[in-house]
Amino acid sequence: MITAGIDIGTGSTKGVLLEDNEKIIARAIKPTKGSPGKMATEIFNELLETSKLDKGEVDYIASTGYGRYMMEERQIQISDLTTTGRGAKFIYRDKNPSLILDIGTQSSRAIRVDERGKIIQFKMNERCAAGSGRFIERCSRYLVVPMEKISETAMKSTDPQKISSVCAVLSETEIINHVSQGIPVEDILMGVFMSIADRAGTLLKRVKLDAPVFLAGGLVHMPAMKKALDEVLDQEVISVPEAHFSAAIGAARLGYQRLQKIKK
Amino acid sequence: MENIVAVKEEDLQYAGAARKMQRQLVRDFYRQDVTKPVVYLFVGGNPAELLRALGFQVYMPEITALTMAIRHQSLQYILKAESIGYGLDVCGYVKTDIGLTHLSGGETDMGKIPRPDLLVCNYSGCSVYAKWWEALAEFYKVPLIMLDIPYHRFNDPQKEDLEYIIGQLREMVEKIEKLFDLTFDMNRLKDVLAYSRKAEDGWGRSFEMAKHVPSPIDAYFESIFYMFPINALRGTKEAAEFYDLLNRELDERVKHGIGPVENEEFRTVIEGVPPYPGYRSFWNMFKKWNAVSVAATYPKVGGMFDIPELRHDPAKPWESIARYSIFSYCNLSWDFRRETIKRYLEDFKADALVIHGIKSCRSFTAGQGDLRDYVINELGYPALYVESDHQDPRYWAEAQILNRVDAFFEALRMKR
Amino acid sequence: MTSATSSDLIPLLTNLQEITYDIDFEQVHKWKREHPGKKAIATFPVYVPHELIYAYGHLPVNIYGGGEEISISHADAILGSFICSISKSTTELLLSHQPFRDAFDGFVFPFICDVARNLSGIFGRRISQPVYMLHLAQNVQSEHSIPYLKNEFMRMVSTLFPDEQLDLEKLRDAISKYNENRALYKKIYELRSETPWKVPLDDLYMTIRVGSNLDVVKHNELLKSKLSEYEKNERPKKDAIRVVVTGNFCEQPPLDIIRLIEQVGCYVIDDDFMIGRRFYQTPVSEEGDPIEALARHYLHEGAKTATRFHEGEKGEVILERVKNANAEGVIFLTAKFCEPALDDLVLQQQALQENGIPSVHIEFEERGSGYENIRLSLETFVESLLFD
Amino acid sequence: MQEKYVAGVDVGSTTAKAIILDMDRNIVGKSLQNVSPKVAEDAETAFLKACQDAGIDREKVVLITGTGYGRLKVRFGQLIVTEISCHAKGAQFIFPKTRLTLDIGGQDTKAIRLGENGEIIDFSMNDKCSAGTGRFLDVCADALGFSVSDLGPISEKSRRPVKITSTCTVFAETEVSNQLARGRKPEDIVNGLHYSIAERSISLMRRVGIVDEITFTGGVSRNTGMVRALEDKLGRKINVSPLSQWFGAIGAALFALEELEKGSDPKFMPMEVKQ
Incomplete structure (x- = not known):
C-alpha cells in the first residue's frame, strides 16, 4: 500500500511516498512560494514522477504543515506537531527517542512523545519569532553572509556574543551594536545560534529535559545549530539530514494507520 | 546659597561612608547564621516590627532578587523558573526567587538564603504577592498568614480600614504564638518600633536634604542603595545608626557644596522601578548630562517615610503599624501618586519628570502613561517615559534607552 | 421594574451575537430610556455584588472591554506595553467611544489585579461620574473580614448613589432574583454535561454573556427559553473529547477561539468563561441581614479563581473539576499578560501532570495575530488524544 | 573670507546619509549609502560622496555632526546629536511651520512635538516591539514578492483593504501569506498594512499631541500609499518632501552650523565623544 505525506511549511514544502508503512520510495522538497495549495500539488506530482507511479496507485494522502488545509487532493490533514512526533520517532527508531526539538522557519517546538510517537506534551515559542529559522535568514541578510555559508562562518567563532532581545527585529539593533563595537561576524553569528539554542532549551525544559534530544525541522542541516545546542543543553543532540522530512513521513505513517482502520 | 569651600570630595571626613557601611550591612545580612525561625515578608507595608519582636529572622525575597539582578545574576534563575512553567510575562521577582530559592537551594555567592518557616503575605499594593506566597506555601509546606x-x-484611611488591619495583626500574633510556641512581649515591640522610628526619621531627613541646590544626594540612584537598611533591617539598631551616618555625610557634602555630579545642571524627579540589570549604565546616562534626581517615588515602596505622620510610633504600636502599611507607595491611589509627584516637582525645584516603566510590575507601571500626560499637559513639566524590566535583562535595550535619554536632555538644554 | 414578556425576547434570540458584543450598549441606553432617573453602573470583571446595585433600582452592567470591535489607538500611551487587552480596550472605550461614556453613571473596578485596580485612578481623572475601587477582602479566616466587607460594600454604594438609601427588603428581593439566575446557569451546565451535543458552546457562551447588558429578570426569561430550546435540540452526537477549559477569565477570549475549540473536536463540559456572572454555585442566603449574607458568601462560597487568595488547593480545585466533568483533558486558555492566571497555571499543570491528565496551554489576545497557532495547538492536543 | 562648509552624517540601521551645507544654509551636497557591517567605513564613504557631490575637498568641511544609531561611528566628526533632535530640526528647516514630525524608521517610529523655535516640546517612540516600524513594511513587501518602492503604486489599486492584526513583524509575514492564500488581492493587503502602520503611528503622535503642521520624515515617507493612509486617518494633509530621507542629516549639519555661529565650545557633546 502506498501513502503520501505532504508537509506544507512556511519555508519549504516536503513530500514522501511510503510503501507499506516502512519504505520511503520517493521524496521531494521545494521552497514554498506562491500558493501553498499549488505547491503541494507540485510536490505530489514530483513524487509520482520519481516513483513512476500513477496518481491512482497512491492509496491515501495526508497533508500537514501550516498549509495543510490548502491541499485539495488530501484525504486528511494532521497538525505538524503530531506528524513531526510520529515521523521523528520513525526516523530515529533504533534509538527510541522521547524528546524532539523542531526548529522551523517561523517557530520552534519541543515535543515529548511516548513509545509510539504519540505526543504527551509540547511547547511552542511565544509570539515573538526570535527563536526561529527566519531569524537566521534575517541575520544572513544583515551581516551579508549567504545562507549556505552561515553555519560554516559561525563555526569559526571563538567568542560567541549572545543576543538578549526578545524581538527578532529589535535583535538587529543589538547586532548593529555588536558590529559597531567591532565584534567579528562569526562571533555574532554563533551568538545568534546560541540564542536560538537558549530559547529551545527553555522550551525543552518546559516539557522536561531528561533524555537525549533529537532534532527535526529545517535547521538540522546546520552544524552550527547542533554545536550551539550541544553546548547550551550540555548533551550531544542527535541529528540526521532525513529529519527534515519528519513531518512528511509522520503524515504518511498516520495516513497508513487511518487506511488500516477504514479497511477494517 | 552656602559658602562654598573648595574641598575635594575624597578629602571629606565622611566621603563614601554611608555607601561603605551599606555594603557591609548587605554582606553581613547574607552571611548571618540562621539562629531563629525564618519569616518571609514583602517590602511594601510589612509588619516586620511585630515579627522581630516575636523573635523571627526576617527575609524579603524581593530584596534578594534585586540584589541578584544588579549583580547580573538574575537571568539564570528566571530561566529556571520558566522551565517549570512560569511564563515570559510573570513578574521577574517571582521567577528569580523561585529559581534561586526553591529550584537552586538558595545558594548564592553572597551566602545561603534560608527557606522560610513562616510566610506572612502583607497584601499591600501588589496582587502578585498573594500568588507568589500561595506558590511558596505549596513548595515549602509551611504556614501562610494573609x-x-x-x-x-x-484622604485619610477610614477607621474601618484601620480596625480591619489591627484586628488581623492581633489574630496573626495569636496564631504565631500558637504555631511556634512563642510569647508576644509588648515592651519588646516598643523597643523595635523605637529603632524603626529613629531610622525612619533619619531616612526622611535624607530626602529633605535634596532640596539643597546643588543636591548633596542623588535621591534615586544613590537612595536605592540606602534603601537596604530601611527595608531589610527596619527595627534594628544597625538601621537606625546607618541613617545617622548617612546624614552626617550629607551635611558635610552640603557644607562644601558637593553633589553626586560635578556640576549640577538638571534636577529630575524619577518615578518607577529601576532597571536593575542595566543599573550602572542607566545611571551613567544621567550623569553625563549632569542630571541629578532630587526626589523619587521608588525609595518609598517600603513606606512613605517622607511624611512624618506615617512613621512608626512606639506610643501607638498597633495603629502606627496599620497606618504605615496602607501607605506603601504601590498601595496608593493614582490621585495620591499624582499629588505626590506634583509635590516633589515643586518642592524640590525639579526641571523634569523621568518615568521608568517595567514589564514585571503592573502595580507600579499601569497608568504611568496617564501620569506622563498629566505632568506634561496639566503641570507643564517635561516628562520622559522609558521602559524595560527590573529583573529580566532580555528587556534592557540599552541603545534605545540611551537614544531617548540623550534626546530628552538635548531638548531640555536647547530650551534653556 | 417591569417584568419582561416573551415577545421582548425575540430581538435577543435573533440578534444574540450583535447584542452581546455591542460596544454602543444599546440595550443599556434602552433600559435607561424606559427607567427615567435610574442609573446604569459599569462593573469591571471579575466580581462585584450586582444585587446591591440592583436593590437601588439601578442597572448593574458587566463590561468586558472592546474585544475586536475597537482598535487601540489611545490606550497604549496611557497604560504601557505589557498590559492585557481588556484593560487597554476598556481604556480605549473610555477615551474614544462616546456611547460607552454616555451609557454609564458610575464605574466599579474590583481589586482583582493591579491593572484593574489602577484603571480606577485613570478613569477617575478623566470622567465626572463616580468611580469606585472595590477592595474585596482577601483574608477568609479573619473574623474581621465580614464587618470590613459589609462596610466596604456600603462604601461602594454610597459613593455611587450618595443621596439614596438602601431598602433591605429590596436587597433580599434582588438576591432572590440573582439566585434564580444562578440556578438557571447551573441547570444549563448540567444539561451540557449530560448531553453536550445539545448545547452549542458559542450559543451558550453568548446566552450567558448577553446577560451583562440586561435586567436580571429579563435575562432569567432568556435563560428559561434557552434551556427549553437546548433540551429539545436534536443535534447529532459527535466523536469529540470531553475537556475542561480554564483561564480564570476576566478578559474573554474572542468568539472565534471559543468556536475553534469545538470545531477541532472538543466538548467543553466545564469552563470558567464569564466566571463573574457565575461566581456562586450555591444560593446566597435570603434570611437575616442581606448585606452580611453577601459578604459571607463572597468570603466562603466564591469561585476559586486566580484573582482571589485561596491557599493550598490549586491542584485540588482543577482535579476536582476534571473529575466532575468526567473530562479527558484540560485546556488552559489564558489572556496574554494576565499575571494571576499565569501564576496559578504552574501549580495546576503540575497537579494534572502528577495525575496523568493531559493539558495544553494557549495564550490569547483580544486582537490576536490570526488564530493559526492556536488552531495548531488545539488540533495537536486533540490528535494526541485521538490517534493511537 | 575662506570658503567653509559643515556636514551632517546620519547613520541609520540600513542606510547612511550625509549632507553638506554652506554658511548660508544652502544644501550643496548630499549622499545615500547602504550600511554594511563596516559601519564606520560606510559613514565615511557617505560623507566623502557628499563632498564629491558638492564638488569640494573634505578639508573645507570644518565641522561635522554625527547622528543616528551609528552616530558614535562618525569618528571623523566633532559633534554627536541624537536623530530625534536632528529630524525635528531638519523638518523645521524645510517646512518652517512644522509643529509635529513623524519619522517611520527601520527600527523606530518617532513622533516629535516642536515649539516655534524648533525646540522639542515632547517626543514619543515605539516600545519594545518593532510593529509599526519601517521594517514591518520591508518584511511584508518581501513576503509579497515586491520591493518596498512598489508598495505605494500597488496600494493605489486597492478597493477593500484587508485588516492586518498581527502585532509582531515576523508573524505578520505569516498573516500576509495566509491572506494571499485566502485569495485576497496583494493591493488590498498592502493597503491594509499601510492602514495598520498608520494606526500605530497616530497612536504615537497622540502621545505628544496632534497639532498642525505635520511633517512626515524618513524613508517611508516616499511611500505614497503610506502618506495616503496617514492623511486619511488623520483627516488632514501632511508635509512630505523628496529630501525627507535626509532630514536627519540636514538637522545634524544645522547643529554644526549653529555651533560655528555661536563660536562657543560644542554644547551638544555627550560624553562618548570624550572617551
Whole structure:
C-alpha cells in the first residue's frame, strides 16, 4: 500500500511516498512560494514522477504543515506537531527517542512523545519569532553572509556574543551594536545560534529535559545549530539530514494507520 | 546659597561612608547564621516590627532578587523558573526567587538564603504577592498568614480600614504564638518600633536634604542603595545608626557644596522601578548630562517615610503599624501618586519628570502613561517615559534607552 | 421594574451575537430610556455584588472591554506595553467611544489585579461620574473580614448613589432574583454535561454573556427559553473529547477561539468563561441581614479563581473539576499578560501532570495575530488524544 | 573670507546619509549609502560622496555632526546629536511651520512635538516591539514578492483593504501569506498594512499631541500609499518632501552650523565623544 505525506511549511514544502508503512520510495522538497495549495500539488506530482507511479496507485494522502488545509487532493490533514512526533520517532527508531526539538522557519517546538510517537506534551515559542529559522535568514541578510555559508562562518567563532532581545527585529539593533563595537561576524553569528539554542532549551525544559534530544525541522542541516545546542543543553543532540522530512513521513505513517482502520 | 569651600570630595571626613557601611550591612545580612525561625515578608507595608519582636529572622525575597539582578545574576534563575512553567510575562521577582530559592537551594555567592518557616503575605499594593506566597506555601509546606491591607483610596484611611488591619495583626500574633510556641512581649515591640522610628526619621531627613541646590544626594540612584537598611533591617539598631551616618555625610557634602555630579545642571524627579540589570549604565546616562534626581517615588515602596505622620510610633504600636502599611507607595491611589509627584516637582525645584516603566510590575507601571500626560499637559513639566524590566535583562535595550535619554536632555538644554 | 414578556425576547434570540458584543450598549441606553432617573453602573470583571446595585433600582452592567470591535489607538500611551487587552480596550472605550461614556453613571473596578485596580485612578481623572475601587477582602479566616466587607460594600454604594438609601427588603428581593439566575446557569451546565451535543458552546457562551447588558429578570426569561430550546435540540452526537477549559477569565477570549475549540473536536463540559456572572454555585442566603449574607458568601462560597487568595488547593480545585466533568483533558486558555492566571497555571499543570491528565496551554489576545497557532495547538492536543 | 562648509552624517540601521551645507544654509551636497557591517567605513564613504557631490575637498568641511544609531561611528566628526533632535530640526528647516514630525524608521517610529523655535516640546517612540516600524513594511513587501518602492503604486489599486492584526513583524509575514492564500488581492493587503502602520503611528503622535503642521520624515515617507493612509486617518494633509530621507542629516549639519555661529565650545557633546 502506498501513502503520501505532504508537509506544507512556511519555508519549504516536503513530500514522501511510503510503501507499506516502512519504505520511503520517493521524496521531494521545494521552497514554498506562491500558493501553498499549488505547491503541494507540485510536490505530489514530483513524487509520482520519481516513483513512476500513477496518481491512482497512491492509496491515501495526508497533508500537514501550516498549509495543510490548502491541499485539495488530501484525504486528511494532521497538525505538524503530531506528524513531526510520529515521523521523528520513525526516523530515529533504533534509538527510541522521547524528546524532539523542531526548529522551523517561523517557530520552534519541543515535543515529548511516548513509545509510539504519540505526543504527551509540547511547547511552542511565544509570539515573538526570535527563536526561529527566519531569524537566521534575517541575520544572513544583515551581516551579508549567504545562507549556505552561515553555519560554516559561525563555526569559526571563538567568542560567541549572545543576543538578549526578545524581538527578532529589535535583535538587529543589538547586532548593529555588536558590529559597531567591532565584534567579528562569526562571533555574532554563533551568538545568534546560541540564542536560538537558549530559547529551545527553555522550551525543552518546559516539557522536561531528561533524555537525549533529537532534532527535526529545517535547521538540522546546520552544524552550527547542533554545536550551539550541544553546548547550551550540555548533551550531544542527535541529528540526521532525513529529519527534515519528519513531518512528511509522520503524515504518511498516520495516513497508513487511518487506511488500516477504514479497511477494517 | 552656602559658602562654598573648595574641598575635594575624597578629602571629606565622611566621603563614601554611608555607601561603605551599606555594603557591609548587605554582606553581613547574607552571611548571618540562621539562629531563629525564618519569616518571609514583602517590602511594601510589612509588619516586620511585630515579627522581630516575636523573635523571627526576617527575609524579603524581593530584596534578594534585586540584589541578584544588579549583580547580573538574575537571568539564570528566571530561566529556571520558566522551565517549570512560569511564563515570559510573570513578574521577574517571582521567577528569580523561585529559581534561586526553591529550584537552586538558595545558594548564592553572597551566602545561603534560608527557606522560610513562616510566610506572612502583607497584601499591600501588589496582587502578585498573594500568588507568589500561595506558590511558596505549596513548595515549602509551611504556614501562610494573609494580612489583607485595603487599598488607599481616601484622604485619610477610614477607621474601618484601620480596625480591619489591627484586628488581623492581633489574630496573626495569636496564631504565631500558637504555631511556634512563642510569647508576644509588648515592651519588646516598643523597643523595635523605637529603632524603626529613629531610622525612619533619619531616612526622611535624607530626602529633605535634596532640596539643597546643588543636591548633596542623588535621591534615586544613590537612595536605592540606602534603601537596604530601611527595608531589610527596619527595627534594628544597625538601621537606625546607618541613617545617622548617612546624614552626617550629607551635611558635610552640603557644607562644601558637593553633589553626586560635578556640576549640577538638571534636577529630575524619577518615578518607577529601576532597571536593575542595566543599573550602572542607566545611571551613567544621567550623569553625563549632569542630571541629578532630587526626589523619587521608588525609595518609598517600603513606606512613605517622607511624611512624618506615617512613621512608626512606639506610643501607638498597633495603629502606627496599620497606618504605615496602607501607605506603601504601590498601595496608593493614582490621585495620591499624582499629588505626590506634583509635590516633589515643586518642592524640590525639579526641571523634569523621568518615568521608568517595567514589564514585571503592573502595580507600579499601569497608568504611568496617564501620569506622563498629566505632568506634561496639566503641570507643564517635561516628562520622559522609558521602559524595560527590573529583573529580566532580555528587556534592557540599552541603545534605545540611551537614544531617548540623550534626546530628552538635548531638548531640555536647547530650551534653556 | 417591569417584568419582561416573551415577545421582548425575540430581538435577543435573533440578534444574540450583535447584542452581546455591542460596544454602543444599546440595550443599556434602552433600559435607561424606559427607567427615567435610574442609573446604569459599569462593573469591571471579575466580581462585584450586582444585587446591591440592583436593590437601588439601578442597572448593574458587566463590561468586558472592546474585544475586536475597537482598535487601540489611545490606550497604549496611557497604560504601557505589557498590559492585557481588556484593560487597554476598556481604556480605549473610555477615551474614544462616546456611547460607552454616555451609557454609564458610575464605574466599579474590583481589586482583582493591579491593572484593574489602577484603571480606577485613570478613569477617575478623566470622567465626572463616580468611580469606585472595590477592595474585596482577601483574608477568609479573619473574623474581621465580614464587618470590613459589609462596610466596604456600603462604601461602594454610597459613593455611587450618595443621596439614596438602601431598602433591605429590596436587597433580599434582588438576591432572590440573582439566585434564580444562578440556578438557571447551573441547570444549563448540567444539561451540557449530560448531553453536550445539545448545547452549542458559542450559543451558550453568548446566552450567558448577553446577560451583562440586561435586567436580571429579563435575562432569567432568556435563560428559561434557552434551556427549553437546548433540551429539545436534536443535534447529532459527535466523536469529540470531553475537556475542561480554564483561564480564570476576566478578559474573554474572542468568539472565534471559543468556536475553534469545538470545531477541532472538543466538548467543553466545564469552563470558567464569564466566571463573574457565575461566581456562586450555591444560593446566597435570603434570611437575616442581606448585606452580611453577601459578604459571607463572597468570603466562603466564591469561585476559586486566580484573582482571589485561596491557599493550598490549586491542584485540588482543577482535579476536582476534571473529575466532575468526567473530562479527558484540560485546556488552559489564558489572556496574554494576565499575571494571576499565569501564576496559578504552574501549580495546576503540575497537579494534572502528577495525575496523568493531559493539558495544553494557549495564550490569547483580544486582537490576536490570526488564530493559526492556536488552531495548531488545539488540533495537536486533540490528535494526541485521538490517534493511537 | 575662506570658503567653509559643515556636514551632517546620519547613520541609520540600513542606510547612511550625509549632507553638506554652506554658511548660508544652502544644501550643496548630499549622499545615500547602504550600511554594511563596516559601519564606520560606510559613514565615511557617505560623507566623502557628499563632498564629491558638492564638488569640494573634505578639508573645507570644518565641522561635522554625527547622528543616528551609528552616530558614535562618525569618528571623523566633532559633534554627536541624537536623530530625534536632528529630524525635528531638519523638518523645521524645510517646512518652517512644522509643529509635529513623524519619522517611520527601520527600527523606530518617532513622533516629535516642536515649539516655534524648533525646540522639542515632547517626543514619543515605539516600545519594545518593532510593529509599526519601517521594517514591518520591508518584511511584508518581501513576503509579497515586491520591493518596498512598489508598495505605494500597488496600494493605489486597492478597493477593500484587508485588516492586518498581527502585532509582531515576523508573524505578520505569516498573516500576509495566509491572506494571499485566502485569495485576497496583494493591493488590498498592502493597503491594509499601510492602514495598520498608520494606526500605530497616530497612536504615537497622540502621545505628544496632534497639532498642525505635520511633517512626515524618513524613508517611508516616499511611500505614497503610506502618506495616503496617514492623511486619511488623520483627516488632514501632511508635509512630505523628496529630501525627507535626509532630514536627519540636514538637522545634524544645522547643529554644526549653529555651533560655528555661536563660536562657543560644542554644547551638544555627550560624553562618548570624550572617551
